[in-house]
Structures are given as structure tokens and as C-alpha cells.
Amino acid sequence: MMQFSQQLKDEQGVIDAAIVMGTDLNKNTLKNMDLLTEDGISATENDTLISINCQDENSLNNAVQKAEQLLVSDSAKAKNEFNDLPSALDYFSNANIASLSIPGQFVKEMAIELIKKQLHLFVFSDHVPLEDEIYLKNLALDNNVLLMGPEAGTSILNGTVFGFGNRVRKGSVGIIGASGTGIQESSTMLDLFGEGISHAIGVGGRDLRNDIGGMMTMKTMEIFENDPNTKAVLLVSKPVDDDVRNKIIDKINNFSKKNYVLCLVGDNENREDSDKIKFSKSIQISVLKIVKSINDDAYKKIKTIVGNQVNESIKLAESLSNDLNNEQKYVRGFFAGGTLCYESKIILEQMIGKVYSNLSSDDTYSIKGNVPSKENTLIDFGEEEFTSARPHPIIDPLLRKNRILEDANDPNVSVIIIDIICGINAAKNTMAFHAETIKQAIQTAKEQGRKLSVFTYICGTVKDVSEDELQMLTDSGAKLFTSNALMSFAAALVINKSDENLIKKIRAEFLEGELF
Amino acid sequence: MIPNNLRVINIGLRVFYQSLTEQKIEAVHVNWEPKPKLEKEIEDILDKIDE
Amino acid sequence: MTTIAIKERISSANSVTVQRMMDSDPFLVDVDLAGKRIPNLKSKMILHAGPPIEWEDMSGTLRGAILGAILLEKWADSIKEAEELVVLKKIEFDSCHNHSSVGPMAGVISPNMPVFVIKDRLSQNYAYTNFNEGLGKALRFGAYDEEVLTKLNWMRESLFKFLKIILQKLEKEKGGIGLKSIISQALQMGDECHNRNQAGTLLFLKEIMPYIFSYLDRKQANELFSFISSNNHFFLNLVMAASKCMADQAHNIEYSTIVTAIARNGTEVGIRISGLGDQWFTDKAPIPKGLYFPGYSSKDANPDIGDSTITETVGLGGAAMAASPSIVKFVGGTIKDIQEMTNRFRRITITQNKYYIIPFAEFEGTPTGIDIRKIMQSGLTPKANTGIAHKTPGIGQIGAGIVTLPIKPFKEALMSYARTYKI
Numbered sequence: 001m002m003q004f005s006q007q008l009k010d011e012q013g014v015i016d017a018a019i020v021m022g023t024d025l026n027k028n029t030l031k032n033m034d035l036l037t038e039d040g041i042s043a044t045e046n047d048t049l050i051s052i053n054c055q056d057e058n059s060l061n062n063a064v065q066k067a068e069q070l071l072v073s074d075s076a077k078a079k080n081e082f083n084d085l086p087s088a089l090d091y092f093s094n095a096n097i098a099s100l101s102i103p104g105q106f107v108k109e110m111a112i113e114l115i116k117k118q119l120h121l122f123v124f125s126d127h128v129p130l131e132d133e134i135y136l137k138n139l140a141l142d143n144n145v146l147l148m149g150p151e152a153g154t155s156i157l158n159g160t161v162f163g164f165g166n167r168v169r170k171g172s173v174g175i176i177g178a179s180g181t182g183i184q185e186s187s188t189m190l191d192l193f194g195e196g197i198s199h200a201i202g203v204g205g206r207d208l209r210n211d212i213g214g215m216m217t218m219k220t221m222e223i224f225e226n227d228p229n230t231k232a233v234l235l236v237s238k239p240v241d242d243d244v245r246n247k248i249i250d251k252i253n254n255f256s257k258k259n260y261v262l263c264l265v266g267d268n269e270n271r272e273d274s275d276k277i278k279f280s281k282s283i284q285i286s287v288l289k290i291v292k293s294i295n296d297d298a299y300k301k302i303k304t305i306v307g308n309q310v311n312e313s314i315k316l317a318e319s320l321s322n323d324l325n326n327e328q329k330y331v332r333g334f335f336a337g338g339t340l341c342y343e344s345k346i347i348l349e350q351m352i353g354k355v356y357s358n359l360s361s362d363d364t365y366s367i368k369g370n371v372p373s374k375e376n377t378l379i380d381f382g383e384e385e386f387t388s389a390r391p392h393p394i395i396d397p398l399l400r401k402n403r404i405l406e407d408a409n410d411p412n413v414s415v416i417i418i419d420i421i422c423g424i425n426a427a428k429n430t431m432a433f434h435a436e437t438i439k440q441a442i443q444t445a446k447e448q449g450r451k452l453s454v455f456t457y458i459c460g461t462v463k464d465v466s467e468d469e470l471q472m473l474t475d476s477g478a479k480l481f482t483s484n485a486l487m488s489f490a491a492a493l494v495i496n497k498s499d500e501n502l503i504k505k506i507r508a509e510f511l512e513g514e515l516f
Numbered sequence: 517m518i519p520n521n522l523r524v525i526n527i528g529l530r531v532f533y534q535s536l537t538e539q540k541i542e543a544v545h546v547n548w549e550p551k552p553k554l555e556k557e558i559e560d561i562l563d564k565i566d567e
Numbered sequence: 568m569t570t571i572a573i574k575e576r577i578s579s580a581n582s583v584t585v586q587r588m589m590d591s592d593p594f595l596v597d598v599d600l601a602g603k604r605i606p607n608l609k610s611k612m613i614l615h616a617g618p619p620i621e622w623e624d625m626s627g628t629l630r631g632a633i634l635g636a637i638l639l640e641k642w643a644d645s646i647k648e649a650e651e652l653v654v655l656k657k658i659e660f661d662s663c664h665n666h667s668s669v670g671p672m673a674g675v676i677s678p679n680m681p682v683f684v685i686k687d688r689l690s691q692n693y694a695y696t697n698f699n700e701g702l703g704k705a706l707r708f709g710a711y712d713e714e715v716l717t718k719l720n721w722m723r724e725s726l727f728k729f730l731k732i733i734l735q736k737l738e739k740e741k742g743g744i745g746l747k748s749i750i751s752q753a754l755q756m757g758d759e760c761h762n763r764n765q766a767g768t769l770l771f772l773k774e775i776m777p778y779i780f781s782y783l784d785r786k787q788a789n790e791l792f793s794f795i796s797s798n799n800h801f802f803l804n805l806v807m808a809a810s811k812c813m814a815d816q817a818h819n820i821e822y823s824t825i826v827t828a829i830a831r832n833g834t835e836v837g838i839r840i841s842g843l844g845d846q847w848f849t850d851k852a853p854i855p856k857g858l859y860f861p862g863y864s865s866k867d868a869n870p871d872i873g874d875s876t877i878t879e880t881v882g883l884g885g886a887a888m889a890a891s892p893s894i895v896k897f898v899g900g901t902i903k904d905i906q907e908m909t910n911r912f913r914r915i916t917i918t919q920n921k922y923y924i925i926p927f928a929e930f931e932g933t934p935t936g937i938d939i940r941k942i943m944q945s946g947l948t949p950k951a952n953t954g955i956a957h958k959t960p961g962i963g964q965i966g967a968g969i970v971t972l973p974i975k976p977f978k979e980a981l982m983s984y985a986r987t988y989k990i
Contacts, residue, residue, distance in 0.1 A: 005861050018861030025703065033862040080544040081533075086913075087906040088525050092544045096519045099536070101528030102548050110527060110548075119525070120518075124532070146517070157518050160539050163532070199518055223517045395531070425535050552946035558978065561985045564570050565577055565824070566940040 011066055013059025014052060019067060022047040085110060095119055099162055100149075104128035107150065111136050115143050122162040123149030123204070126387075133206060137215040146223075147216055152202030153180020156187065163202070164394050166423035167463035171196020173290055174230035176220045178208050181337025182236035182265070182283060184421060184459050185484060189287040191461045192482065193302050195295065198230040199223075210241040214248060221248070225256055232259040232293045234286055238342060239267050252277055259293040261286045265343045282343060282510040284483040289513065303512065310511050313486055314503070316479065317493035320415070323451040324494075328414040331355075331491045332407045333378035334400050336393040337459070337484075340419045341380040344488040347510055351492035351502065352376060358383050373407055376495070394421045397430060401437045408441035408452055415453040415494045416441065417487055420473075422460030431458075431469035435476040442477040453494060454478045457487040485510045573822075573990070577940075580822035581917055584841050585936035588817035588825075588881055589921050592688040593809035594743035598730045602678030605666050605695050611642070612659040616674025616874040617832025618847040619662050622653050626833035628869040631709025631960020632673030633660075638711060639719055640677050646711070664828055665845070668695040669811045669874035671803055672707035672956060673833070680719075681727035685746065685808040690816055696808035698722055701798035702964075709869075709960035729791045733778040744774050746809035749802070750883070751922050754933075759891035760806045761875055761884030762952040762967065767802035768795065803875065810877040817841055824984065825917070826937040829880050829949065829972065833872035833956075838976045840939060843983055850975035855955050857968015858897075869958040871970045876951050879912075882920040882935030885951040885969075886912040889928040894952055897967055904969075908950060909934065915941040915949065939977050939984070948972040 008017035018035055020026040022043030030036040035051040043049050050067045054060040082088040089095070098114045100107055104127030111121055121140065128150035140147040148155045148162070154177065155162040159170055164180060168187045175197055177183035183200045190197060201223075203216040217235070224230045233256075235248070245262075252260050253276065261278045263286030271279040278293070280286035288306065292299035331348065335341035341359055348355050355376040360366040369379045369386055381393040381400045393400055400418070407413050420434050427433065438454045445452030456478045458465060473480060481487035489506060492498065498506075508514060524543040526533040533545035554562070568576070602608055613636050615629060625633070634649045637658065643649040652658055663669050663676060670676055676697050685694045700718060704710040737743060749770045756766035772795055779788045795801050818827040823841035830837055837847040852870035859865070878884035888894065888908045895904055912934035919932030942948055948971060955966040984990070 006858065016862070020861065029861055035861065082544065082546050082903060083549075083907055084910060085525075085527065085546055085548075086910040087903060088527075088544050088546045090906045090910070091903055092523065092525060095523045095525045095544070097522055098525045098527060099532055101526075101532055103550070106548075106550060114525075125528070144517075157522060158520065160522055160541055161535070226517070424539070425531060554943070558943055558981065561981055561990055562940060562944055564990050565573060565984075566944055567574060567578070 008052065008063055008067055011059070011063045013055040014063050015055060016053045017063065017067075018049070018051050020049050020051075021045060022049050085113065089117065097122065097157075100125055104132075104150065108132040108136060111147070112139065115139050115145055115147070118143060118145060120146040121148060122155050122202070123147065123152060124163050125149070126151040130206065130211065133204070134212060137207075137212065141215060141219060146201070146219060148202045149204040151206075152177075152204050154183040154200065155202045156183070156197065156200040158199065161424040164392075164421065164423065164425050165200070166191070166459070166461050168200075168461055169196030170198070172198060172229060172231035172294055174198045174220075174224035174227065174233045175200035176217055176224075176233065176235045177202050178205050178217075178235075178237035179265075179339040181419070181421065181459070182263070182339040184337065184423070185283045185340065185457075186234060186236055186263070186287050188459055188461050188464075189284065189483065190291070193287065193291050194298055195291055198227060205238075208237050208240040208244050210243050214240075214244045217244075217248065218251060221251060221256070225258060230258065232261070232290050234261045234263065234290045236263045236283065236286065236339075237265070238339065239264050249277060259290070261290045261293070265339060266346050281346070282485045283339075284485045284511060285509075285513050306512055309482060309486065310489075310507060313481070313490040314493060317490045318497070320451075320453050321494045321497065324414050325450060327411050328450060329495065330373075330376050330412050331415050331417065331495050332373050332376075332410075332413055333417040333488075333491070334403050334407075335378065335380050335419050336382060336397070336400065336421050337419050338380045338382050340457070340459075340484045341378055343484055344417065345378050347485060347488040347506065348376065348378070348492050351489070351498055351506060352496045358385065373410065375412075379403070394426050397427050397433055401433070404437055404441050404454075405444065408444045409448070411448065411450065413445075413452065415455060415491045417455040417457075417491045419484060419487075420456055420458045420460075422458065423464040426464075431465060432472055435469075435472040435478070438473070438478045439476040455481060455487045455491055457481050457484045573988070576822045577824055580820050580842065581825055581936065581938065584817045584820050584823040584825040584827075585918050587820075588813045589935065590689060591747075591813040591816040593685045593694065593746045593812040594688055595683055595734065595746060595805060596686045596738045596743035597684040597734050598681055598727055599684055600678065601676050601680045601682045601695070601697075604684055604693075605668055605676070605682065608666055608676075608678060609659060610678060611657065612661060612678070613637075614661055614663045614666055614668055614670070614674070614676040615832060616663060616670050616672065616872060617830045617852075618835055618837030618849050619660070619665070620832045620834055621660065624834050626869050626872065627958045627960045628709035628872055628956045629673050629675075629833040631711055632675040632706050633658075634960070635706045635709075635711030635715060635719075636675045636677040636680075639706075639716055640679055662830070662832075662847075663874055664811075664830055664839075666695075667693055667811070667815065669804075669807045669830075669877050670697050670707070671699065671800075671807060671875045672705075672873045672954065673709060674874045675706060679723065681723055681730075683805060683808055685805070685812055686743070687812045687816060688742075692812065692815060694808045694811040694815065696804040696811070698726060699798060699801050699804045701794070701800070704961075704963045708956045708963040710963055711961060725787070725790060726794060729779075729783055729787055732782050733775050736778055736782055737775070744771070746805055747922060749774070750806060750809065751924070753802070754883075754887055754890045754923055755926055757891055757893060759884055759887040759894055759952070761803070761878040762897070762954070763799075763891045763894050764802040764806065765799045767806060768799055771802050771805065772796065806883065807875055807877050810881045810883065811874075813881045814877060819844060822988065824939050826880055826939065829876040830874045831871045831876065833869055836871060836972060836976065838972075838980060840980050840984065843980060843987060846983065848976035848980040848983065850973040853970055853973060855953050855966075855968035855970040857955060857966055859955070859966035860964075863957070863965040867957050867959075867965055869956040871953065872956060873953065875953070876949075876972075879949050879951050880937065882916075882923050882933040885949060886916070886935065887923060887925060887933045888952070890925045890933075892927070897952075900969065911947050911950060912937075914945050915947055917941070939980050942974070942977045943981050946974070948974050948977060
């Protein structure tokens with residue numbers, strides 16, 4: 001009740017206030033505060049006295065209302081928040097999942113306690129030491145719980161998003177992702193194609209290395225194998241160490257009755273598809289293949305639509321390249337999704353040659369994200385040099401906005417490509433924000449006598465992005481593409497008119513699949 | 517294996533807790549803070565006498 | 568000594584410490600005048616709560632109580648005279664703790680005040696405490712007006728007499744009143760035994776009822792009964808003295824890192840460690856965080872004061888908060904504060920109490936045996952529920968809240984430990 005007195009005193013126009021029981025002691029106190037009225041004097045110990053001294057009638061009415069509200073409603077603010085884990089576990093004793101987003105070096109201690117209590121873990125934290133990850137994943141397996149991560153950007157369990165993710169239809173594809181935005185693009189694309197997911201499990205970017213041996217990937221494969229709702233499984237990753245890849249292939253061949261698509265973005269080999277296992281180098285193709293494996297009719301229709309989109313992109317690119325002046329030579333890509341940046345880089349390198357990037361392993365073409373662009377440049381804004389001091393670009397798009405505007409000023413730029421990640425935990429109004437930025441960028445170039453193209457890949461379902469928002473983006477002058485691969489392909493064509501054979505190769509490897 | 521009714525303990529970023537409750541998931545939040553960094557002198561003493 | 572050897576020594580010393588703390592068996596056996604029973608209480612000496620402190624450094628609440636005590640003792644006829652006495656250093660001050668005593672809030676005990684006499688059956692050692700005056704204006708909050716002094720005089724004349732009659736009979740027939748038994752029961756009835764003592768007070772009353780009927784006349788019985796039943800904190804002082812008995816039992820054990828006293832004098836908070844003798848480690852007393860009665864705010868508050876944190880020292884009070892959900896609203900918290908408080912104590916203590924069991928906490932014993940190593944390792948200090956006094960003497964209680972002890976005394980204790988034991 002004293003809390004309420006305090007809150008009342010904070011109300012507009014209230015000079016002093018008290019809510020107390022009508023004991024003699026309290027009445028005396030009220031008297032000393034000039035808050036005791038006739039009613040107050042005659043109150044008994046069991047009465048609640050509300051005494052308010054106000055500046056005017058209005059504030060009094062307001063304050064009385066507030067007082068009644070306080071006495072009736074329960075203070076639910078911060079009821080479910082705790083300052084330490086043991087208290088939370090005491091209160092919420094049948095918890096079954098924990099989501100960790102604390103600095104990586106502190107994860108182990110917390111995770112051990114949680115695993116021992118049989119909770120599955122979603123570990124968003126990065127910089128978890130490798131030894132800790134190995135230890136924890138072994139402990140998790142011993143305790144028969146999942147450890148999703150570390151550095152898992154996304155998991156979707158029964159439609160609930162952990163980390164970043166999209167409102168995707170429920171369906172029969174299970175996704176295993178060593179990449180957050182890989183899961184995001186593939187799941188939203190499935191949704192776009194009329195399909196859906198059972199679960200999407202993030203296993204962390206290191207799970208498929210030889211030293212971790214695919215521990216959680218294998219565990220998830222078993223889960224999907226035993227899940228009647230999952231008909232086919234899509235694995236999304238960057239290239240995987242040989243031993244682990246072979247282990248996975250063996251496991252599928254020997255123990256699985258379900259169809260698999262292995263999407264290995266950046267894979268150098270051309271792998272042959274088998275009955276059960278299909279390979280892909282791009283997210284788009286992996287989604288097409290998995291749709292084919294569960295619904296051949298739908299696949300045929302979709303394939304046609306995709307083919308048309310590709311043809312239109314080629315035409316668009318040609319028209320845009322005609323509008324360029326002689327100085328405009330380069331593409332700049334600024335990404336919130338690491339895997340998307342990587343996929344884009346692979347495609348661009350095949351079509352226009354080497355690109356500078358902060359994802360480059362090649363020293364010559366390695367460039368830090370926070371220095372000016374050089375020639376063709378692709379930057380992942382989720383990398384260390386940005387996120388050590390600021391939130392992830394999916395949550396906070398400011399740094400990227402500045403870069404877009406900076407490069408819009410560069411007379412050598414023909415096209416800027418960006419991914420706009422929407423959905424759960426993405427920046428509020430991210431579509432409006434980016435529309436504004438793009439409008440400004442194109443305007444800047446226009447004022448300097450240039451036609452600047454801005455291409456966007458929007459990662460989101462109809463539940464994440466409204467028609468109005470899409471319109472806003474179109475109105476800004478941006479060109480919208482339904483996949484990261486398509487956007488990158490089109491950008492490359494703006495820079496370089498490619499020959500027929502190269503286009504066919506790219507379409508076969510990254511856009512549509514074997515028929516090309 | 518994946519529970520039908522998710523009951524989540526969120527430790528760390530508050531926005532993640534909020535997004536879970538917005539998705540109508542039963543969740544609680546732990547305002548995690550790192551243990552205070554001990555002065556070298558104290559840490560040395562504790563190393564010698566603490567379990 | 569090797570690292571393993573010293574860790575083992577500490578481990579076994581601590582084990583002995585908490586065993587002795589818990590096994591101590593305090594009985595209320597008598598009441599008497601402070602000057603007659605309290606060791607080394609000189610004729611012009613006044614004891615107070617918390618670590619030793621001089622007049623110049625005392626806060627308003629403590630000063631008020633001391634001036635009131637001087638008037639009560641008739642060492643001066645007016646406040647002005649009383650102040651002169653003090654300034655001229657005619658009165659000596661010392662910590663209650665240094666004289667086997669404890670007192671809540673200002674905790675002032677002077678030679679002619681009646682005190683409870685508590686005896687530990689195990690060691691035959693004693694502890695003493697004053698009588699609780701009740702709610703409203705009181706000496707322990709620094710009030711010293713006519714009303715306060717009148718009541719204190721009645722307590723000395725009548726209450727003291729009544730209790731003396733009763734306890735003499737009780738002690739002869741039953742050996743006195745076993746306090747540990749009442750405390751354990753009270754914990755199962757909603758008391759945490761620091762800020763909530765309703766059940767303890769009632770249980771005490773139950774114990775003495777037959778003796779009230781048999782040995783007091785109607786008028787006396789009425790007076791005694793009215794006094795106790797209108798004061799829900801009557802039992803607090805007895806819990807504190809019982810706890811003092813237990814803590815003293817646990818004190819002076821070589822190598823022990825267990826805390827055996829936590830006390831505040833309104834200016835500083837002080838702690839003592841079993842293995843470090845009578846040395847006090849202190850820091851500025853904080854202002855409790857909490858709710859204020861209408862008309863008051865933290866600007867009016869006296870810094871934390873009282874020996875009542877002797878309860879937290881032995882596994883009661885904050886450590887037993889799970890026994891008392893209703894205390895939570897009183898100090899402005901929510902139910903989950905209970906879990907957090909309990910877990911906090913678990914992290915800084917070495918055992919669960921054998922005798923103090925809490926049904927709400929899965930029948931676990933309260934966290935007992937505060938270890939300075941655990942405090943420094945975790946960065947967590949004990950917290951306590953407490954009353955808040957006005958900083959101007961004479962006004963009284965203005966609120967209640969939770970106080971978090973500062974870490975400095977524990978840090979200094981650890982460093983002193985390292986020097987003492989040559990770590």
C-alpha cells in the first residue's frame with residue numbers, strides 16, 4: 001500500500017497522498033500531514049483510507065481513478081524477471097528450454113547447470129570458446145538435450161522463433177542450419193512456394209567442422225527422422241569438412257528413410273544427386289529441390305515462375321546497364337546476413353571476377369568493413385568490426401544506412417545490393433527505414449547526374465511484411481528480388497554483360513537447377 | 517523430443533524475452549550480469565584458501 | 568602450510584564453527600538490572616548497537632536514545648545537561664557486542680535498565696538484551712520525550728517485576744524458556760524472526776500464561792498481558808539475544824572464515840569474523856531501500872542502525888525470508904524477491920540449518936554460516952529486511968525496507984585474514 005501512496009504522489013497535480021489502513025497510528029500520521037478528514041476520523045481499522053491533496057478538481061479526479069486502479073490491479077510489472085538463474089529455476093520449475101544471449105565466455109557455467117536440469121538450449125551468444133562448445137555438446141548429448149548454437153542466429157520450434165526468424169507456415173520440411181540467415185531465406189522461400197516447416201534448428205556455425213564432428217547436426221537428423229511431421233530435411237551450411245560430410249551422407253544412406261537436400265554455399269565440387277540426397281550450391285536451388293521431393297506438381301509450377309523471374313531479371317539488368325555512364329563500373333553489396341553475403345560473393349566472383357570483402361580468406365581481396373569500398377566490394381555488417389560495439393545490423397540498421405549513402409556518392413558505383421531482414425526481432429519499421437535510405441541514395445546520385453540502381457532482397461513472409469511496406473520500397477526506386485541469388489545474379493549482369501554459356505551455368509548452379 | 521508446450525527461461529537480451537511473450541510463449545527472464553571482476557590481490561588470496 | 572593443508576584447516580574450522588553455532592541452546596532464565604549482570608558495564612557507561620563509536624560521529628537516532636537513557640538514569644535533569652555530560656566525556660560508550668549484549672535499532676542499554684538474561688545450556692555462557700518498548704515513539708528510535716520516559720519507567724517498575732516473578736518460578740520448574748524451540752516453531756508460522764515476530768511473541772505468551780495466572784494478581788496480569796499482546800515485536804529482542812548466544816559460541820575459532828557478528832550503529836556497519844577475534848571491520852552504513860510512511864522519504868532517513876542483523880548472522884531474518892511471504896509487501900517487494908534473497912544467502916553460506924526448517928522452501932534448513940570467501944568470490948553481500956528510523960531524534964520509525972550490506976568490511980576482513988594467517 002505504501003507503494004501505491006508513492007505512485008499517487010507522482011501523479012500530475014498531486015501535492016500529497018496516502019493510502020493506508022484506518023488504524024489509530026495511521027490516522028495520527030495523516031493528521032500530521034493535513035490529510036485527515038471527517039471521513040478519515042470516523043474510519044475503522046478495517047477501512048482503507050485514500051487521502052489526496054490536489055491542486056485542482058481535474059487532478060483530483062485523475063488521482064482518485066489512479067488510486068482505484070492501483071488497488072484493483074495487480075502489479076504484474078517485472079513479475080517474471082529475476083536477477084539470477086537459481087531463482088528463475090525455482091519459480092519456473094518445469095521450464096524446458098533456455099535461451100542464452102550472454103557474452104560467450106560465460107556461457108559454459110550457465111549451460112552446464114541448465115543441461116543438467118534437462119533443458120534444451122538455444123545459444124545465440126558468440127565467442128564461446130571452442131573447447132567449451134565441444135564440452136557442452138558432449139554433455140548435452142549425454143543428457144539427451146539439444147544445444148542449438150553457439151552463435152545460432154535462428155531456431156524455429158513448432159512455429160516459435162528464437163533469435164531472428166520469420167513467421168513461416170507449418171509444414172513438412174525440417175531445416176538444419178549452420179547459418180541463421182540461411183535458415184531465414186530458405187524458410188521464407190518455402191513459405192512463398194506454398195510449403196512450410198516442421199522445425200528449423202540452428203546448430204551453430206562450427207558444428208560441421210571436423211573438430212566438432214557434426215554432433216548436433218546428427219542429433220537433429222535423428223529428431224527429424226523420428227518426427228512424423230517431417231517428410232524431408234534441408235541442411236543449410238557453408239562448405240563442410242570432408243570427414244563430417246561423409247559421415248552425414250553415410251548416416252542418411254544407412255539410417256534415413258527421408259529425402260535430404262544438402263545446401264553447401266560455396267562448395268567447389270559438382271556433386272552428383274542420388275535418390276535420397278540432393279546437393280545444391282545456393283539456397284534458392286536447395287529450396288526448389290526440396291519442394292520437388294515433397295510435391296512434384298507444385299515444383300513444376302514454381303519452376304516455371306522462377307524461370308520467368310530469371311528472364312525478367314536479365315532484361316531488367318540489360319536495361320539498367322544501358323542507363324549507366326562510363327564511369328559507373330562497380331557493384332557494392334552491404335549485408336546483414338553473413339551467409340547471404342557469402343552466397344552473393346560466390347555468384348559475383350563467377351560472373352564479374354574478384355570482389356573485395358570482409359569475408360575474403362584471400363589476403364589480396366580482404367578488406368575491413370569499416371574502410372571505404374574498393375572497386376567491387378561486398379561487406380557483411382554482422383562481422384566483428386561492427387558488432388563488437390553495436391547491436392547486430394538486423395536490429396540496428398544505422399551503420400549500413402551510412403555506408404549506403406556514402407557509396408551512393410561514389411561516381412564509380414552502378415548498383416548497390418542489400419538484404420532487408422524482416423520478422424521477429426528485426427528493427428521495427430525496417431522496411432520504412434530502408435525505403436527512406438534508398439530514396440535518399442538514388443536522389444543523391446541523380447543530383448550528381450547519375451542513375452544509381454539499388455537492388456533489394458527482402459527476407460520475410462506475408463506475415464512479416466505488409467503490402468504497404470512492399471509498396472513503400474518499390475516507391476523508393478528500389479528493385480525487389482525474391483532471392484539473394486537472383487539479386488546478385490542481376491547485379492552482376494548490370495556490371496558485365498555475360499555470355500550465354502556463363503548465364504546458363506549460373507542458372508543451373510544457383511538459380512533453377514539441372515534443366516539449364 | 518521437441519516439446520509441444522515451450523516453457524522458456526531467457527537469459528541475456530531482454531528483447532528476446534519480449535519477443536517470446538509477444539509470440540504468446542510462457543517465459544521468464546533473467547537479468548544476467550557478469551560476476552564482478554576481482555582485484556588481483558583478492559583473487560590471489562581466494563585461490564589459496566577457497567574451495 | 569601448503570595450499571591443500573590450509574584449505575582443509577579452514578574447512579574443518581568452519582565446520583566446527585557452524586556446528587557450535589547451531590547446537591547452542593539458549594534459554595531465557597531471568598530478568599535483572601543491566602548493571603548487576605552485564606559484564607564490565609561500568610557505573611557511568613552506556614552500551615549501544617553496532618561497532619564502537621564516539622559521540623561526535625553518532626547519528627541523530629543514536630544520540631537521541633543516549634540522551635534519553637541519561638535522563639532515565641537521572642544523571643541529568645534536562646536534555647541540555649545530558650548533552651553537556653556527553654560533550655565533557657563524563658559518559659563512556661561501548662558496543663553491546665563487547666558485553667555479551669545486543670539491542671535493536673539504537674540498542675541503548677544503561678545500568679538501571681532491566682534486561683533479559685539468556686543462558687546457553689551447552690556452554691553455560693550468557694547473553695543479554697533490553698526489553699522491547701513496542702510500536703510508535705520509542706527510545707530505540709531516538710525518541711526521549713515524556714511519553715517515552717514514562718513508559719520506560721513503567722517497564723522498569725512493573726514489567727520487570729512481573730517478569731521476574733514469572734521467570735523465577737519458570738526457571739525453577741522447567742529451567743527457563745527454551746528459545747530455539749520457539750524460534751523453530753515461529754519459522755513455521757510465518758515469522759522470519761527479524762522483521763516479523765508475531766508468532767514468536769504469541770508462542771512466548773503461551774509459555775508464560777500459566778504463570779501469569781498463578782503468580783500475578785488480576786491487575787498485574789492485565790497490564791503484562793496488554794503490554795505484550797499489543798507489541799508484535801516483543802519477541803525480537805529475545806531472538807536477538809538467542810542469536811547472540813549462538814554467534815558467540817561460534818566465535819574465536821582459529822582459521823574460521825565465518826561471520827559471527829553483523830551490527831550497525833547508525834553511522835557505520837561492522838562485522839566480526841570467528842577466526843579474527845574481536846576486531847571490527849567497518850564501512851559507512853547505507854540507507855535502506857524501501858517504502859516510506861506517508862509524509863516521509865529517503866531524505867529523512869537515518870542510516871542503517873541496530874544489532875538485529877545478528878539474526879541474519881545465524882540463519883534467520885533475510886536468510887529465512889522464505890518463512891515469511893507477508894513481509895515482502897511490507898518492504899515493497901514481490902514474491903520472487905523471496906527466492907532471490909534465499910538463493911543469495913545460499914550462495915554465501917556453507918550449510919543449511921539443522922534446526923531452522925522452512926516448509927515453503929521444500930523443508931530445507933535456512934542458509935547458515937556466512938563465509939567471507941564466498942562473499943568475495945560472488946560479490947554478493949548479505950541483505951536484510953529492516954525498519955527505517957528518522958534521522959532527527961525523537962520522531963521514530965518512518966518506513967521499512969531492504970538493506971544491502973557494503974562489501975568493504977568483508978574485503979578488509981579477507982585481507983586481514985591473509986595477513987593474520989600468513990597466506
